[in-house]
Amino acid sequence: MPRAFLDDNFLLHSGTAERLFHEVAAHQPIIDYHTHLPPDEVASNKRWENISSLWLGEDHYKWRAMRANGIPESHITGTASPREKFQAWAETVPHTAGNPLFHWTHLELRRCFGIETLLNPDTAESIWHEANERLSEKDFCAHGILNRFQVDTVGTTDDPSDTLSHHEECASLGITTRIYPTFRPDKAVMVERPRMLNSFCDALEKRCDRKILSLPDLLEALRKRHDDFHAAGCRLSDHGMSYCPTEACSEKEASHIFERARTGEAANKDQADEFTAFIMQELGRWNTERNWTMQLHLAPVRNPNSRYFEKLGPDSGFDTIGDWPQGERLLLFLDLLDRSGALPKTILYNLNPRDNALFAAACGSFQEGPTPARIQWGSAWWYNDTLRGMADQIQTLASVGLLSRFVGMLTDSRSFLSYPRHEYFRRLLCNLIATDVENGELPDDRNFLDSLIRNICYENAKAYLAFPHHA
CATH class of the missing domain: 3.20.20.140 (Metal-dependent hydrolases)
Known part of the structure; x- marks a missing residue:
């Protein structure tokens, strides 16, 4: 019987692997010594108006996938609205199967927003509203994210x-x-x-x-x-x-x-x-x-x-x-x-x-x-x-x-x-x-x-x- 997608033991294929991750690795702090995070956004404890500005604004991995999926540039780096850009990404996600973007997208939705629904064109509307509602919560800010992880x-x-x-x-x-x-x-x-x-x-x-x-x-x-x-x-x-x-x-x-x-x-x-x-x-x-x-x-x-x-x-x-x-x-x-x-x-x-x-x-x-x-x-x-x-x-x-x-x-x-x-x-x-x-x-x-x-x-x-x- 197939395992559930992204279950607690995702990528862990033995009892030894499960113990090493859940008892040891998962509890270690993160030293992210090479990033391109904007220091001004940490200093100002940045908040975001919507999930598109947080998720799609500077993500070149997603931009490449969207272009490969035939999305027009207006909906990637252009003048389309944040909601339209999010819909374009939702249309692309099912086509990223086999690419780490498929796993990253759904891990981020789960770990950051508590959303377990698969992102696709049909679920985009509900996920858009649920994620944006979460963004309005007090701890959803630059400092809050760094603390959470x-x-x-x-x-x-x-x-x-x-x-x-x-x-x-x-x-x-x-x-x-x-x-x-x-x-x-x-x-x-x-x-x-x-x-x-x-x-x-x-x-x-x-x-x-x-x-x-x-x-x-x-x-x-x-x-x-x-x-x-x-x-x-x-x-x-x-x-x-x-x-x-x-x-x-x-x-x-x-x-x-x-x-x-x-x-x-x-x-x-x-x-x-x-x-x-x-x-x-x-x-x-x-x-x-x-x-x-x-x-x-x-x-x-x-x-x-x-x-x-x-x-x-x-x-x-x-x-x-x-x-x-x-x-x-x-x-x-x-x-x-x-x-x-x-x-x-x-x-x-x-x-x-x-x-x-x-x-x-x-x-x-x-x-x-x-x-x-x-x-x-x-x-x-x-x-x-x-x-x-x-x-x-x-x-x-x-x-x-x-x-x-x-x-x-x-x-x-x-x-x-x-x-x-x-x-x-x-x-x-x-x-x-x-x-x-x-x-x-x-x-x-x-x-x-x-x-x-x-x-x-x-x-x-x-x-x-x-x-x-x-x-």
Whole structure:
């Protein structure tokens, strides 16, 4: 007889799996160290008028699915009413069977709204009213959601030119969840795109109250913001790249490249790569000095649809998986930083799943005490954030590295409703470990298993990332 959809033992296929999840994993706090949550919405304790503004406003996963389902852009990012957009999503949901969106949607309805009805065109009206009624309740706000899911820590993603006033306000509120910035200086190396670089430098000038005309000016401004971020509790940097640069230019050449870019002259591809490597060495040294963690997100193709990029701009749901060769470049880059004393704790994320074993093995080439798993292969990212993708990441890491030292799941999300994804991961993790126990491949030792699950869900990230309130 088929099991009920999303029952209490969803994804748990043995008594061992049920015990590990319900008695151990489900009770662990959440350290969501890489998100795109807006810090101003936490500071203001954001409330939402309707479920569309909360659920659909910035969710690129849903936007892609709706486009694939033939929904017109007016009902995705356009001028259709919130109710019409919600109906369009309800029309799409039944077609997401097999996609994690189907599970995520119904987990979020259950865990956040207490709604167990399947979302489809016929139920959209009743769910719209029931969800919106729930939104009017006192605890349905940014702080309330973070409390409900036991979110211990949130790492936002912040440009060096961004204000940190919202993080400071969050710190002053005395809320249980700590909100820390993450240093994301990608625009500082865009010498091949002078318009974007110069817009960034102009904003950074205003933030630092100093002119940025030369390379020393840029480095001084970035270092000042690195200092400011550290004072605000930041302990991670984040860098998105197609691939890792392998050779740094000299300081003299970096100066020439930057100064030419400031006048509007674009660097060529080789110059841009060498400039990026030069800047990354500097950032790596600063991170190492302060025991920060460097995150490398590798191989996204940004804005491949030029027509929609011109119409909607970046981050509109059109980015996809790149197929640049990663292995040799990654190893040369890590070695470059390591030789110059600029390789901090590092988490690697690959977007192309063909690179799973490559990334897992590359970590082992640069491990060094006293930090356990100093170089981490991060959680299954973006297009890999599926049951299959997460299972592949967990099992490959267990085979090639130390799963027991893994810092675990993150949402990488812009939505406050994404926290059931941690439950999704934890259920899968418990089932995979339990399967090995049931097969006699791991001991049925309660202390051993409970410690393994607890560490992957919470304790490893707490020790490795070393946020101020965990010190």
